[in-house]
Amino acid sequence: MNQNRLVTVALTALAPVSWGSTYFVTTQFLPADRPLFTGMMRALPAGLALVALTRRLPRGDWWWKAAVLGALNIGAFFPLLFLSAYRLPGGMAAVIGSVGPLWVAGLAALFLGEKPTLRTLLTGIAAALGVSLVVLKAAGAFDAIGVIAALGSSASMSAGTVFTKRWGRPEGVGPLVLTGWQLTAGGLLIAPVAFFVEGAPPALDGRNIAGYVYLALVNTAVAYWLWFRGIGRMTATSVTFLGPLSPLTAAVIGWAALGQALAPVQVLGMAIAFGATLAGQVTPKKPAKSAQSFSSTEDNQLELSMDVTSRPVRR
Template sequence: MRTRTPLFVFLLVAAIWGTGFTATEVGLRSLPPALFAALRFDLAAVLLFGLAGWRGDRLRPAGRGEWRPILTGGVLLIGVHHALLFAGQQYVPSAVAAVLLGLIPIVTPALTRLSTARKRLTPVGLLGVGLGFLGVVTIANPDPSNLVGSDLRGITLVLGSALAFAFGAVLTHDTEATMPTLAEQAWMMLVGAVVLHAASALLPGESLSAVVWTVDGVLAVVYLAVVAGAAGFALYFWLLRRVGPVEVSLLEYVIPVVAAVVGWLALGEALAPTTLLGFAIIFAGFVLVKRGAVRNALRRWRGGTAPQAQRAD
């Protein structure tokens, strides 16, 4: 990342979505998963439409060119990704799901070759991505019997959610942004919410009658809608436009780190030695992927020459 602002936004999104895991765990105690996700994006869409209208932004998409990022982002990044993930997690343990989602940074560079996105990783960068994936596996620490014995439906669904997210990021990045940002993202949230409501209607046990409204559940929906939904995805799409799908996909390696630390602080979950080892492996992978930025930072710290232009990785 070429400036401090994208790096700060990258870490902020990782922190927001990492804390979202704790809020999700709280909300799922009283809300069906797909309906839970649909409600959070309902509220996020209303919030963003309200902010866009208050700012006086144009709310109506002008034509096909502006509908394309709305549909790709809303359907794939928000709707299909969350629908498949929630459906798949009914059949596989969360550790297996975490490992499968860790494939996003690995498949994204391959998907960019099928699009107009030109971001590429060198072999050393790919090694760094591989180390990041190894770190996620180490943190998740899945039981090998779960990997072998997991329901094939669950593995297929979660893997599909990872591919939907990666493909959605590539397609959204490839479209030119001409619509006001808040209005565009409000439409994405609305489209994603519609997809999730449709998925909720098809999944067993997903109905309003299954909802047990509690203070904690309501607070979880509000937090995930306002912070992880409206703010988190707004920052994510801002970052996606500026650094591309390959680098932004590395969020999937930082989010488990944040989620583990927040779970330890907020819920008293233990940090196993394998978790700490996973942190170290992920850090080593990031150093390899961003070695050019690290070199330039060290030069500045040592008072050396002005930083040189960075490589693509």
């Protein structure tokens, strides 16, 4: 793995690492039983802020493409994710979500021509097995709605990853702009459903507000910018194999912040899942550069703008 690819993988990996804090923040900081409102608050403020920052709107067929990607990556994914977080123990939701690499392998074969190899399938199974061992003690009781929501969120995000790779980006548009479009589209899709199903927004205290600010800025705006940036530079399968870092991070947070002990079998599972993540980055050949890639000059300008205006505050 050359240095440039190593940097790309490391930066992209920061996204699922950040997402590993979602269950902790949801259960410790946010109002209970508000998955739709939480999804809206995570997406819409961040999306509007990025659109205002970049001052670029879609053109032509990118209006509907941005809406579709926003629905898959945000509009459907967030509510289903938070519904599973509220109804299932974090461990069980993580196990179900860990099948993401297998979802992507199948979809990438259909829409991207990335034929899955035996190594890819075995690595995906190993990743799911490793995550299962990590969260084994947290499996908890079966909840049909929660399980369906977890499966749906994984499938939605996987499809969004594949179509983001398939469509690329319009000429001259960077990942920061694309992130703003998708977050705004997804948030606007969630908003009316949230108010219709859950009613008026709940009263928020300082702890709730802090949780939503963290989710919107660090966990969403920055993390999704890094994720979509990685999709543009890596294969869809390689990107999704970074997904197991999310439940591994959640397990570490549970150990460090909540005093949850890690048994030897869980440590073994972490090693297996992390090994699968690394194995998923080994590709036989470098993917062809997309004809829709934007210029490196604009990429650097957008990244500098992101660093200056949206750098997360260290807590």
